[in-house]
Every structure is written in structure tokens, then in C-alpha cells.
Amino acid sequence: MAAASPTPHHHWHPTTGSITSSEHSIVFNDGLNIPAWLSSLAQCPSLAYIASIPVSSLLIGLTQLIQYLVVCHVLHLTPGDLQMCIAGTTGHSQGIISAVAIVMSSTFESFQENASKAVKWLFFSSCHAQQAFPVMSLKSTIVQDVVEGGEGVLSPMLSVTGLSLKDLESQITNTNSHLPEGSKLFWSLHNGPKAYVATGPACALFGLVTSLRKLHAAVGLDQSKMPSLQCHSVFSVRFLVVSAPYHSMYMNKAPEKLFQEDLRGEELWQAEDLQMPVFTLRVVCFNVLFVPFHC
Numbered sequence: 001m002a003a004a005s006p007t008p009h010h011h012w013h014p015t016t017g018s019i020t021s022s023e024h025s026i027v028f029n030d031g032l033n034i035p036a037w038l039s040s041l042a043q044c045p046s047l048a049y050i051a052s053i054p055v056s057s058l059l060i061g062l063t064q065l066i067q068y069l070v071v072c073h074v075l076h077l078t079p080g081d082l083q084m085c086i087a088g089t090t091g092h093s094q095g096i097i098s099a100v101a102i103v104m105s106s107t108f109e110s111f112q113e114n115a116s117k118a119v120k121w122l123f124f125s126s127c128h129a130q131q132a133f134p135v136m137s138l139k140s141t142i143v144q145d146v147v148e149g150g151e152g153v154l155s156p157m158l159s160v161t162g163l164s165l166k167d168l169e170s171q172i173t174n175t176n177s178h179l180p181e182g183s184k185l186f187w188s189l190h191n192g193p194k195a196y197v198a199t200g201p202a203c204a205l206f207g208l209v210t211s212l213r214k215l216h217a218a219v220g221l222d223q224s225k226m227p228s229l230q231c232h233s234v235f236s237v238r239f240l241v242v243s244a245p246y247h248s249m250y251m252n253k254a255p256e257k258l259f260q261e262d263l264r265g266e267e268l269w270q271a272e273d274l275q276m277p278v279f280t281l282r283v284v285c286f287n288v289l290f291v292p293f294h295c
Contacts, residue, residue: 027054027130034062052135053244057094057126058119064091064098065115072108080106080275088277093246096280097121103275117268124262128254129244142206151209152238154202156245158209161195162235167215168196175208188247194235199245212237 030045032055037044049055072082083106089099101118105111138154146154160168168187176184183204189197198208216235245251259265 027052027127032058034059051241051243053130053242054123054126056242057129058122061094061098061118061122064095065101065118068098068102069111069115072111078107079111083275086276088279090279094122094125096278099278099280100269100274103278104269104273106275114269121258121263121268124258125254128257128262129246129251132254133244133250135243136202138202142203146206146209146239149209149213153241154206155239155242156199156202156205156250157189157240157242158198158205159195159238159240160198160212160235161238163196163212163215164194165190165196168198171208171211171215172198175204175211178207179204186248188245197240197247199248199250201245202239205239209237 030049033043044050045055050059068079068082071077072079075082077085079102083103089102091097091099097118101111101114104114133156143154146152151158165187172185172187179185183201185198185200185204185208187196188199191197198205212235216237
């Protein structure tokens, strides 16, 4: 997919990787020269930088769009032809943007135009997400504690699988009772049966983790002969590799800034122009950042 020429409102030049806006360059301190990263391993930034929200969000979207384009070429179909083979599109969280770009495209030319719009949205939204929740330095003792505890690397989103929502909410409420306003925790993703994600400041989530450890059954513990009331819960806890608490109130100012400051009120797509259904669950375009997501 050829890189689209930047419009007057763009602050990123895909072919050179340069960021022309000082406001946005703050979160891209190692640049965004994706062609150079692909051509030379020596020019690739660190894994931590690639995993940061501004970079990873954009790369995930690009990968999704390129995969669809590859399918078109492998099957010798235009985007419009491929649409005839499917009933609709959908996407998890930010994936809904790629889904919209796909259904708006009937030709390779329109696909490039819509892919450019999608990348534009992802660029600005990920910038504002990180600016709304800057990366903070954490105590090394806390960082080491969760690594040794098997929960991964501290982040603003914590995956909890195997625990009931009632028990999780109880633990979150208890943890929040010790936290000041502006540092509260929420559960914001329901990804399946007993699969949830809690969001909030990493240090606050560490407090939740320490509470959850008390409920957790030790690895390898045989509870088959224990009375049910004495049995510990069997569940897993793992920090997600992410640098912003998506789908939470911490992101609630980002969509308006994106729409008013970056897009300047421009509507990228019109609903009546959709070529087929885009299936979503409560989350729509600009609400991707902060609306809780339920699968």
C-alpha cells in the first residue's frame, strides 16, 4: 500500500517518519519511520517503544489494513469483489476503525483513501490517549514485585481471567476505598466468561494485585479434598503490555480534543456511505477510547 500524501492537517510524513508537530513529537521521541524499521533491524527502536500506545496502536491498524489488501491481491479480487464474499466487518476496540475503512472501499483507489483516513484517526487518537495519561516512573521495588509474582510488567490495564465479576468488583471496591479521587480503578473490558480487564494507574492496580493474591490458590495446590468454603479461587492475573488505560474515564477528554483540534470538526466517514454492515458492541468511532467494552 503506497503511502498517501500528507494533507495540510497531517503532522506525520509516512515516507520519512518525521513528526512536524511539537505537541505530537513528544510521544514519538524515536520517530515513526516505519519503512526504515522494516528495511533494517538496526534502525528498529526498542520493544518498549514499539509497545507504547502511540506506536503500537498505529502499527496494529496498519497491519490489519495491509492484511486485507494482501488477501485481495492473493485472491485476485478488488476490495469491492471481496466485500461480496462477506456479510460485514467488526473489530475489537480500535479495530473498529479498520473495519469501517474496509467497508467504505470498493476499489483499490478508495481503499488507499480510506486507509489513509484510518491511519490519520489512529495517529491522533493514540497521541491524545498517551497525553491524557502520561507514562509515570514507578518504584523499582514494585516493578520487581509483580515480575517475581508472575503478573508481568506493571501497566494501566490488568487482565483477570477465571474470577467472577462479583468477586472482582468486590476487590476493586475495597482497593478504591484506600485511593484518592483521580486514582480509582474500574473494570472496563469483558472479553468472555470470567475474563475481565481492570484499568487505572499502575500503582493502584498493584494494590489490587496484592489483594487478589490472597484469594489465589497456590500453583499445584490440590484442593480436591478441601471443604468448598476453604478452597481458594483458581484464576490468572496478568498486566497487559499497554501504556494507557483504554475504555476508562481517564480517556474521556481525548475524543473531543481529537475531533475539535486535529480533525477540526471533519467527519471522516458518513454512515450512509457504508457498503455493508459494521458490527460493533456499544463502541462507536470516537468512543473507542473511553467506553467500556463488553464482548
